[in-house]
Amino acid sequence: MTVPVDAVPATAVVPVLQGLVNAVVEAAEERTSQMGKAISCRKGCGACCRQLVPISRTEGERLLAVLDALPVERRAAVQARFAAADAALAQSGLRDGLLDPEKRASKTDRELSTAYFALGIACPFLEDESCSIHPERPLVCREYLVTSPAELCAGPAQEGVAPVPVPKLSAAARGLQDETETWFPLALLTAWSQARRADPVNRTGPEWVQRFLKMLGSK
Ligand code: SF4
Structure with a gap:
């Protein structure tokens, strides 16, 4: 893996983490295929994009930059969907708990995830039932694949859904900048960005990777 030698914010090593997760997921896909099973996830099926998507601070900061880089009109549309998701979660009574x-x-x-899924809130990045930020999608989104029929993923309790076993490297991204960090839901990205306090810390690329591997070892 190639990482910056200079001191950089943690967001600069997210592409490395994405590459690691991609490699692990590819190995899981290959193993699934060798077992004679087929992955049923397809472009245009966004059922899992109505689940609670837990992301780390580092990924949140990266996604805020992705959002900022969108053309004005598209950014406004995505921000409007974030505002609608925020309002729906507030009305449900789940919002404050998900942020704290x-x-x-x-x-x-x-x-939490069952109550969240029951609300049917689509991820604000979902467009035409496809991920509009696919190359930048969170680590946990990459790790979710199923071999069961796609329609089962839309069921209220997800009965019969058969996820592919994938080691959850995404969990190691939590605590990358500070061991006390936890997760927050992607749908509350803009609300989370308004409440966060700590400034990003800079470290060299190798230091970030070592911290990530240390977090991975502790999971
Ligand atoms: S980021 Fe993309 S893949 Fe992940 S939940 Fe949102 S739309 Fe789906």
């Missing part, structure tokens, strides 16, 4: 790890501590991740 202490407030959601009484619920399991499973309970």
Whole structure:
């Protein structure tokens, strides 16, 4: 892997993490194929893009830059979808807990994700049932593949969905800048950006990768 030798923000090494996750996912796909199973995920099926997508601070900062770089009209459309998702989560009573790890501590991740999915909120980056930022999509989106029929992914409790076992490298990106960091939902990216306090830290590329591998080892 190639990383910057100079001190850079963590967002600069996200492409390296994306490459690592891609390689792990490709290996999982190959293993699935060798077992005689086929991946049923296809372009145009956005059922999983209505799930709670937990992302790290580093990925959040990267996605904010992606959002800022969009042409004005497109950015406005995506921002409007973020605002609508924020309002829907606020109305449901889930919003504050999803943004605050202490407030959601009484619920399991499973309970949170089931309640979130029931709201049917599409990811603000979903357009025509396809990911509009596919090359920049979060690590956890890359790790989600299924071999079960695509229509099962839209079921309220996801009964019968058979995910491909993929080691979750995405979890190691949480805590990359600060070990106390946790996740927040992608749909609340703009709300999260308004509330965050800490300035990004700069480290050399090798230091970031070593931190990532250390986090991976602790998972
Ligand atoms: S970022 Fe892309 S792949 Fe991930 S949930 Fe959103 S639309 Fe789907």
